[in-house]
Structures are given as structure tokens and as C-alpha cells.
Amino acid sequence: MNDQQLLRYSRQLMLPQLDYAGQERLLRSRALIVGLGGLGSPVAMYLAAAGVGTLMLADYDSVDLSNLQRQIAHTTATIGQSKAISAGAAVQSINPDVEVECIDELLSPGEFKPYVEKADVVIDCTDNFVARFALNSLCMETGTPLVSGAAIRFEGQVTVFDPRREDSPCYRCLYPDDLEEEETCSRNGILAPVVGMIGTTQATEAIKLLAGIGTPLCGRLLLLDALRMEWRSIRLKRDPACPVCARRNTLPQSRAASI
Structure with missing residues (x-):
């Protein structure tokens, strides 16, 4: 790290769990953020601020006026722009x-797989089951840790799926594929800070995975009820009959040391 970086990250370097070595790992890391809306905006901004070296930002949608209530990486001036490009400019600022x-x-999925393979962590900030199932399958196939988040109305959830761990469930263990029609923010509404709370929690979990610190939310689902301002955690077990992860080849934990 140069002198400017030492100053920029000085408050993180003071943390004994992170220290110089952990910050160096962040600087060498590559994170893939899929979805640059309400969840992906704070994820991208906090990972950039924390010093994650490379951010791959994936979103084919464009910024709309109705997004600005909660998607804080975008501004009135970027309405009509690609969300990925708009968020990229925010990150670099x-x-x-x-x-x-x-x-x-x-x-x-086949075209997207190389990006997942290059990533040290994938953060799922999408808003539909099709994309979540596809990302889950790609991460299980490539052995890439996946930080999953979702929010609707006053509620949210966060968990981590880590195919490097033999006991880790996957998204398909949590949700079957025969789901009823899913709820969306456009139909059901969302309180703006709720996506920020979930997104910043996802960013925290991603940093922990990249730096190799703390205990990740693997095997636990963290649930938020913002109306009551209550968080609760429930255990998640791997489904031995899961069609996605039951027969996967787990990768050695040593991959984390190479990040």
C-alpha cells in the first residue's frame, strides 16, 4: 500500500482482526455484484470505500425515476443510463x-459463468427467483462463495452460501423451484432504508469472506422486521436431496488464503 492508501484505509487498519494483511487481501480481491438496484447500490459503494480492488458490476436495466427513492448509487442526472455504468461512476467517485x-x-448462464469464475465472491442483489437460481447454480459449479440478500415492504433477509464448505446449504436448499408468483417492490412496495440495511449487511459479509475474518452467515438466515426493528437468525441445513448441491465437489478452504 502507498501513503494515500494507508491514509484512506487507516480506520480499517486499526482493527486488529483486519490489520494490514486483511486490507491487502481486500485490495487484491475481485467481487461480482449482480443487480445495481436498492441492494446493489450500497453494496457497491461500501465495497469500493472499503478498498476491494476490483468490482464487476452486472445489471442490464437502466435508471428510472421510480428507482431513486432507494437506489442510492444513481441520481436524477443518470436517469436513462445503464445502471451498471451509473453505479460504476458512483463507485469511482x-x-x-x-x-x-x-x-x-x-x-x-453460460455467457455469465466466466465472470463468476473470476470472482472471489458473488453478491446476489437481484430481485427475481430466475436470476437467483441461476446465480446459485453457477456459484455451486465454480466453487464461488455467494452472499444472498432480499428485501420487500419492511422485511429483509441475508445469508451466505459457501460451496467450499461441505456443510453449507445452497439457495435451492432454502427455496424449491415450484414457487408461487413472487412478490416485487413494484407491486408490494419497499421502505427505502430497508434495502440499505440489507445491502450493507451483504457488504459486511462479503468483506469478511474476502479478508478471511469473523464468522460468516453460512448455515444461518438473518431476518429483519423493520417495523418492529427486530433481527432474528434461524439455522439452515443442507438438503441431502438438493438437485444443485447434493453431489457437488467441495473446494478446499485454502482458496480463501489465496484471495
Whole structure:
């Protein structure tokens, strides 16, 4: 790290759990954020501020006026722009040292797989089950840790799926594929700070995974009820009959040391 970086990250360097070595790991890391809306906006901004070296930002949607109530990476001036490009500009205004790669087109799972393979962590900030199931399958196939988040109305949830761990469940263990029609913010509404609370929690979990610190939310689902301002945690077990992860080849935990 140079003198400017030492000053920029000085408050993190003071943390004994992170220290110089952990910050160096962050600087060498590559994170893939899928969805640059209400969840992805704070994720991208906090990972950039924390010094994650490379951010791959994936979203093929464009900024709309109705997004600005909660999607804080975007502004009135960027209405009509690609969300990936708009968020990329926001990220680099916070930390110009961060390398940004924008993916602003709709790709098939096969086309998207190389980006997942290159990532040290994937943060799922999408808003539909099709995308979540596809990301889960790609992460299980490539052995890439996945930080999953969702929010609606006054509620949210966060968990981590880590295929490097033999006991880790996956998204398909949590949700079957025969789901009823899903709820969306456009139909059911969302309180603006709720996505921020979930998104910043996802960013925290991603940083912990990249730096190799703390205990990740693997095997636990963290649930938020913002009306009561209550958090609760429930255990998640791996489904031995899961069609996605039951027969996967787990990767060694040593991969974390190479980040």
C-alpha cells in the first residue's frame, strides 16, 4: 500500500482482526455484484470505500425515476443510463483506485459463468427467483462463495452460501423451484432504508469472506422486521436431496488464503 492508501484505509487498519494483511487481501480481491438496484447500490459503494480492488458490476436495466427513492448509487442526472455504468461512476467517485468492470447486457448462464469464475465472491442483489437460481447454480459449479440478500415492504433477509464448505446449504436448499408468483417492490412496495440495511449487511459479509475474518452467515438466515426493528437468525441445513448441491465437489478452504 502507498501513503494515500494507508491514509484512506487507516480506520480499517486499526482493527486488529483486519490489520494490514486483511486490507491487502481486500485490495487484491475481485467481487461480482449482480443487480445495481436498492441492494446493489450500497453494496457497491461500501465495497469500493472499503478498498476491494476490483468490482464487476452486472445489471442490464437502466435508471428510472421510480428507482431513486432507494437506489442510492444513481441520481436524477443518470436517469436513462445503464445502471451498471451509473453505479460504476458512483463507485469511482468514492474511490478512483478501484477497478470497475461494467456488464450491462443480458447474458445467458453460460455467457455469465466466466465472470463468476473470476470472482472471489458473488453478491446476489437481484430481485427475481430466475436470476437467483441461476446465480446459485453457477456459484455451486465454480466453487464461488455467494452472499444472498432480499428485501420487500419492511422485511429483509441475508445469508451466505459457501460451496467450499461441505456443510453449507445452497439457495435451492432454502427455496424449491415450484414457487408461487413472487412478490416485487413494484407491486408490494419497499421502505427505502430497508434495502440499505440489507445491502450493507451483504457488504459486511462479503468483506469478511474476502479478508478471511469473523464468522460468516453460512448455515444461518438473518431476518429483519423493520417495523418492529427486530433481527432474528434461524439455522439452515443442507438438503441431502438438493438437485444443485447434493453431489457437488467441495473446494478446499485454502482458496480463501489465496484471495
